Amino acid sequence: MTLSLYNTLTRKKEPFAPIEQSNVRMYVCGPTVYDFAHIGNARPAIVFDVLFRLLRHVYGPEHVTYVRNITDVDDKINARAAERYPGLAPEAGIRKLTEETAAQFHKDIAALGVLPPTHEPRATENIAQMVEIIVALLAKGHAYVAAGEVLFDTSSMADYGQLSKRNLDEQQAGARIEVEAHKKNPGDFVLWKLSEPHEPGWESPWGRGRPGWHIECSAMSARYLGQVFDIHGGGLDLIFPHHENEIAQSRCAHGTPVMANVWMHNGFLQVEGEKMSKSLGNFITINDLLATKMFGGSQWHGRVVRWAMLGSHYRQPIDWTVDRLVQARATLFELSFLRDAPVAGQPHPEVVAALSDDLNTPSAISIIHGLAKSAHRNGDAAAQLKSTLQFMGLYGNETQEELNPGFVARSVDTAAVEGLITARLAARKAKDFKESDRIRDALAAMGITLKDSKDPATGEIVTSWEVAR
């Protein structure tokens, strides 16, 4: 089976061929840790987690290296830390803020079934590597010092703009923002800038300062994956300027023809048909979905969020709606019959094939629906379905109560339910259907749905119950 992936660099779907079969290398831009991660941040985390799982399946778990960084040096972080921890020294406040936010991020995406990457480097632990790259860029004439900054000289790179297909000469320079006078070209970007005493800073050949945004990814990817690696991923919005500038820095510093062979970008997300923004009041964090009833008046299990996210192809735009979550939850409810099934090991080949076609998760889910039909009657099929779902991170043996956290808050009195069921069975046996229906209605009012079935061996009626949808 061939794995094919859509490459932003060529705007085509291409067969994937790793540089080394024994070490497939992927880098994905991680979060800037100054606030709760929003639902848009969850998309690349989930999408590239699926790719990580697929690569591990194809090449073997020990032959895949996945790096997702944490950006913990950033002016937004500085501002937020000063605001939240005015009593602390800047460095202490920043450390506290970034550690708390990173911990929350880990908690959030773990709930979404996202596996930890192989390495999760932090920008602040790679300053020396960044300085090295900047030194090399200066030495090779790709960078210059001006007004207390080190800047990348975009005119020094003949094929700058390949990824975003942008020709900087044709861009309207200064259309939206005034060109800063010290730049040689409007598109030049900061590699290093000097820090004021109250700002965080590191010593460098150019004085105490801090790195620009793009340089960290160049430094960390080279450190953990080498100067040329296989896959680089992130959100659509990162194509320009972030990834374009990463490419410029890395290639010019290392003298390589490419930085990564395949560039992948996930599509954007809207909320109920509108752009997500704080001003519209529809800004929604992962934590809001998991732990509050802000969205649709319900809490949502991480597995439900993941299912809803993978219902769309990763490059398509996705409209995040309550209805979408409701449907995802209903599907997972239906799959909860798998709780009793054993796990069979390998994921279903058709599902792997669908994922191998540029991560076609909607197609994979369609195949899963087909598998579910036979799984109802066939124990082997159930086991394979279960392992397939676990492979995709879509199943964790959750109970229906767990899948419906809002319901748990109302709390089910299991003993009372069991007692009523026993009473109903007795009434049924006595053909007192009026009483038996009364009990069932009473349970329904409590949010309990009953299912009668016959024990195949004895012919006895057995009643099970579940949380109503």
Added chain:
RNA sequence: GGCCACGUGGCGGAGUGGUGACGCAGCGGACUGCAAAUCCGCGUACCCCAGUUCAAUUCUGGGCGUGGCCUCCA
């Protein structure tokens, strides 16, 4: 102004140059004391206009609409 996506039935959402994926909801039936679950079956779609073609939802051009980037926003 430049660049880039997207527009499929009530909803979600794949895919394809030619017999209408799949799921949810809906409808009919089987099963059930009645239900639920399960099983069987059914319906409605490809933004608009041209062009290419024997044939276009699928290719080309134009239009309209939505979104993104061009400002360290996934």
